[in-house]
Amino acid sequence: MPSVTIKDVARLAGVSPSTVSRVISNHPRISVATVKKVREAMETLGYHPNMMAKSLVSKSTKxxxxxxxxxxxxxxxxxxxxxxxxxxxxxxxxxxxxxxxxxxxxxxxxxxxxxxxxxxxxxxxxxxxxxxxxxxxxxxxxxxxxxxxxxxxxxxxxxxxxxxxDNIKASFDATQHLIDQGHTRIGFVSGPPDLVVSEDRLKGYQWALSKAGLPMRDEWVMESDILPKNGFHAVSMVMNLPDRPTAFVVSDDVIAFGMIRELVGAGYQIPEDVSVVGFNNIVLSELSNPPMTTVDIGxxxxxxxxxxxxxxxxxxxxxxxxxxxxxxxxxxxxxxxxxxxx
Known part of the structure; x- marks a missing residue:
């Protein structure tokens, strides 16, 4: 069976082949009625534009x-x-x-x-x-x-x-929420340190602590990658410190899930012993136990x-x-x- 061509579409739609080409290219000067006619003809004939050939002519791959x-x-x-x-x-x-x-x-x-x-x-x-x-x-x-x-x-x-x-302000808001709830010992779990977003969220955390006159302890700031297993390990050492945080701002919900799992496994209760604020507001954050406070970044x-x-x-x-x-x-x-x- 021979393949359908632009000429076949043009014949059925009652227009010129060049008009069919313009419809395919979404040319703004083609009327709505003509576009509808050509699209219906294409559908009737089962015509699909050869996008590879089209890209060679237009120098666009779409x-x-x-x-x-x-x-x-x-x-x-x-x-x-x-x-x-x-x-x-x-x-x-x-x-x-x-x-x-x-x-x-x-x-x-x-x-x-x-x-x-x-x-x-x-x-x-x-x-x-x-x-x-x-x-x-x-x-x-x-x-x-x-x-x-x-x-x-x-x-x-x-x-x-x-x-x-505005990741600096977003992290500030997350940290400020913990401060507003009476927390004075707040830890932070960052994403990969070479990412700009990780640096921005760390700055927001530092800004909130500084504004509230609270100390930022280096041992309370941890780096992690964006996998749950890293959340399991990031919190272990800091929780064994004699002066440990009562809350954490965590730069990704998935890391936060890992942390919560580690904390619960070690006998801590969330939020009675440790509070957690995550980032991203993925669907699972609402379904976690307990449902997790988080920053929705859209x-x-x-x-x-x-x-x-x-x-x-x-x-x-x-x-x-x-x-x-x-x-x-x-x-x-x-x-x-x-x-x-x-």
């Missing part, structure tokens, strides 16, 4: 590249990634863009994967997640003058396209806005505000004990 900075094990362990991806796909699908997704085990792997996507002309733009300090992938994309957006921020290049939370909206910001740039729009900030909110549940008498 594809965004995304490298998730985690191994497969971590991606499945942390719901943050699936939720942010859901947001990206929602906007990309609206604009008929696809996502080319890969994952990287380390910084060098990420750089090589991004370079391969860009130089291979497989994508029109890149979305980078969790940028690092002095990030070589950011430097490479700037060197190549290739469109990209950060999910986070760059310390060295504050004017690049970026979608982020994960879905971060992904949605990142895709929107990049596609707007690819479509030639003038971007006056390169940095977008997604609001956060503290979700108060039952994992924090109050020492304040009401």
């Amino acid at each position: 594809t965004l590249g995304l490298v998730l900075p985690r191994s497969a094990e971590e991606l499945f362990a942390n719901p943050f990634f699936s939720e942010v991806l859901r947001g990206m796909l929602a906007y990309a699908n609206q604009k008929q863009y696809d996502l080319l997704i890969s994952s990287a085990n380390n910084q060098q792997d990420e750089l090589e994967t991004v370079t391969r996507m860009v130089l291979g002309r497989r994508v029109d733009g890149m979305i980078l997640m969790a940028p690092r300090k002095a990030d070589p992938t950011v430097e490479k994309l700037l060197e190549l003058d290739f469109p990209f957006v950060l999910l986070g921020r760059s310390l060295e290049h504050p004017n690049v396209l970026a979608v982020n939370n 994960i879905y909206h971060l992904g949605y806005q990142a895709a929107q910001h990049l596609i707007r740039k690819l479509q030639g729009e003038e971007i006056l505000q390169t940095g977008l900030t997604v609001p956060h909110r503290l979700v108060i549940r039952q994992s924090v004990r109050s020492f304040i008498r009401r």
